[in-house]
Amino acid sequence: MTFENMTLTEIESWLREKDPARLELLWAAADGARKAHVGEAVHLRGLIEVSSHCCRLCGYCGLRADNHGLERYRMTRDEILNCAREAREFGYGTVVMQAGEDYGLTREFIADIIRAIKEETGLAVTLSLGERPDEDFIAWRAAGADRYLLRFETSDPRLYAMIHPPGPGRTMSDRLAMLERLRGFGYEIGSGVMVGIPGQSYGMLARDIDTFRNMDLDMIGVGPYISHPATPLGSEETGEGASPTLLPGEQVPNSELMTYKTVALTRLARPDANIPSTTALATLNLAQGRELGLQRGANIVMPNLTPPEYRKLYEIYPAKACIAETGRECHTCMGARIRCLGRELGRGPGGRKRQG
Secondary structure (H helix, E strand, C coil), X not given: CCCCCCCHHHHHXXXXXXXXXXXXXXXXXHHHHHHHHHCCEEEEEEEEEEECCCCCCCCCXXXXXXXXXXXXXXXXXXXXXXXXXXXXXXXXXXXXXXXXXXXXCCHHHHHXXXXXXXXXXXXXXXXXXXXXXXXXXXXXXXXXXXEEECCCECCCHHHHHHHCCXXXXXXXXXXXXXXXXXXXXXXXEEEEEEECCCCCEHHHHHHHHHHHHHHCCCEEEEEECCCCCXXXXXXXXXXXXXXXXXXXXXXXXXXXXXXXXXHHHHHHHCCCCECECCHHHHHHCCCCHHHHHHCCCCCEECCECCCHHHHCCCCCCCCCCCXXXXXXXXXXXXXXXXXXXXXXXXXXXXXXXXXX
């Protein structure tokens, strides 16, 4: 049985696979590809959720602009730098600054923080700040940012329009084109999708995985679709009724198992990419979610460095895992879990090592 150069039909077939014995073959193949292409190291990237403000109206996300029940925050320069110092103390090679699409985080503010982090800690800086003008991306790259993460969520235009409406006065975005521009500006680029979006068929998800391969992405994040109840897609009034109509048996479940299958197939499609085992997996399975992700193709985890008083307010979806932990507690826990798998903690920035 070969997993190399899988066709769309073969990818879709594996997404539909339910036989535990056959799935063991998929897990083994993905773990073998991970070992061969990125090694045994699990790189820890310190996550800093710098702002919960957002100007967008995404159909599932608790940070959406019209969620007036959410208490908003924006971290100060010193608070962000203190998190970066903690990352250096813990031996991480990268910090990830993540936020809603918040124009209160000005071009100059972010550029200043990037320069300060680079000068004081030498850490790699990854940004995940949503869609911004090219001038912002260029300025942040010039300030020293190394990577930019921007999920395209789904490669299906109709489904994307449902979950990511453009908002007042805006046109529908093209995140795939934006990612290519980011690469042209000199960033390592990361993207990803959600698994089990209402209206997502197996064929759509197979095309997403094929898109990863064709875009030659440096980092790929996949996680289960989890909506916030204070959103159109998460409310009792609309629920999944707002989704495109699918034939029976075509809806991809937003399950833990389906997410592992997507992680494994993503590793096989893009063997040298960095692939995280996400917080959303831990939310579905606190005891083993991240570990099983790491055993089925993933090689990255993102311990959360956000101060707990802010972490609980960064409510993309409810009941996120580990929201009460301090950065030190999260670091200690993740290190122990990784060692229990017989894997080693990565050192340095952990950028993609291209093959061939």
